[in-house]
Amino acid sequence: MANGDSRHGKTPLLEWCAAVTGLLLIVSVVAVIGREAIREQAADPPAIAIQVGAIGQVADGFVVTFEALNQANGTAVAVEIEGTLMSGSSLVERSGATIDYVPGHGRTSGGLFFSKDPRKHRLVIRATGFQDP
Amino acid sequence: MVALTSADRDYALGLGRAFGGAVLFGLPLLMTMEMWSLGVTTHAWRLLLFLALNFWVLVVLSRFGGFEPTSSLTEDLLDALAAYAVAIAAAACVLALFGLIRFDTPLNEWVGMIAVQSVPASFGAMLARKQLSTGDSRNDEDQAARAEGYGGQLFLMLAGSLFLAFNVAPTEEVSLIGFKMTPWHSLALVAASLLLLHILVFAIGLSGQKQRPDGYGTGRLFLVYSVPGYGIALLVSLYVLWTFGSTDGQNLEALVGSTVVLGFPAAIGAAIARLVI
Numbered sequence: 001m002a003n004g005d006s007r008h009g010k011t012p013l014l015e016w017c018a019a020v021t022g023l024l025l026i027v028s029v030v031a032v033i034g035r036e037a038i039r040e041q042a043a044d045p046p047a048i049a050i051q052v053g054a055i056g057q058v059a060d061g062f063v064v065t066f067e068a069l070n071q072a073n074g075t076a077v078a079v080e081i082e083g084t085l086m087s088g089s090s091l092v093e094r095s096g097a098t099i100d101y102v103p104g105h106g107r108t109s110g111g112l113f114f115s116k117d118p119r120k121h122r123l124v125i126r127a128t129g130f131q132d133p
Numbered sequence: 134m135v136a137l138t139s140a141d142r143d144y145a146l147g148l149g150r151a152f153g154g155a156v157l158f159g160l161p162l163l164m165t166m167e168m169w170s171l172g173v174t175t176h177a178w179r180l181l182l183f184l185a186l187n188f189w190v191l192v193v194l195s196r197f198g199g200f201e202p203t204s205s206l207t208e209d210l211l212d213a214l215a216a217y218a219v220a221i222a223a224a225a226c227v228l229a230l231f232g233l234i235r236f237d238t239p240l241n242e243w244v245g246m247i248a249v250q251s252v253p254a255s256f257g258a259m260l261a262r263k264q265l266s267t268g269d270s271r272n273d274e275d276q277a278a279r280a281e282g283y284g285g286q287l288f289l290m291l292a293g294s295l296f297l298a299f300n301v302a303p304t305e306e307v308s309l310i311g312f313k314m315t316p317w318h319s320l321a322l323v324a325a326s327l328l329l330l331h332i333l334v335f336a337i338g339l340s341g342q343k344q345r346p347d348g349y350g351t352g353r354l355f356l357v358y359s360v361p362g363y364g365i366a367l368l369v370s371l372y373v374l375w376t377f378g379s380t381d382g383q384n385l386e387a388l389v390g391s392t393v394v395l396g397f398p399a400a401i402g403a404a405i406a407r408l409v410i
Binding site (some may be wrong): 012014015018019021022023024025026029030032033034036037075077100101103104105106107108109133 | 283284287305308309312313315316317319320323327356357360361362363364365367368382383384385386387389390392393
């Protein structure tokens, strides 16, 4: 006779544990999704804010790392990021990157390469476009 | 030249079947673009943990239906190692044939590629005996008996979920589907996954359908097998998503959404594992 089978009527402890654990997991998942469903928020257009990170030196120039934060709950796909180095009001250099997606209230990191030193100029990084999923 | 004993010959045939199984189970992922870079883009520690867990799953699978009948833990360990070796060989052969690994490929790139591809292939290598053999059933009853216990059934669901989740997770689609679904879609998917998991194993009449243990009504069957089974599928999905970095930077709702999406194939995998093994 295989191990673990219950005799008539008596439930093994493992079955109780497994059933309860499974129920807890499923109920939690349903609760999170249910709460989201009931709130019925229409997906707001994404709002991407850029947080500039470290600036480092690489082979041909410099790299600026950044984090793209989505402050709304709509997901942004194919987000175009543009970084410009300005000297006064004249454009010194421009670089771009594409982020595959930034989830609603989520963050994705990336970087931009420049040939001129970003620390010596005014650096502006912003998101310029996105696509709906 | 040393003549092969009959036992050696049987083992060699087992290895041959294992190679076939490895190629069969590994091929979809071997031909998936995202897997080729997964070896280097995944966090190294997460990948190592995943490989270690996979090895443990292989050892336990060997108790339940590996590529040759085993009768001790040592044999299971050896079989798991052999399955791994066969899987690595199969993955390396196919990747080399496709020109994805060449003589000038950097070391960590091809090691990572093969390591990651050997996971699904190793499942195939391990299960090859059950599926591809001509039915030499001397020790089959032992292995079947081990698998029938409640713990064994839970483990099989874990292994099945792991396999299907791993097959689906490396690509972008899991997250994208999660983004496209509304919360109501997700709730419906939870219900559908649970239902399918139960029906596939107990109700439709597929070969391998489980008998109800004595005294178990449908409700109890559902609560004791299908509910934990889906719980396992969800946990496995979450773990696989974490391993591949798909959970980084996501908020709770997106995380749960992706987990439920991946939980659907994982639940089917859990059901299939119980039917097939």
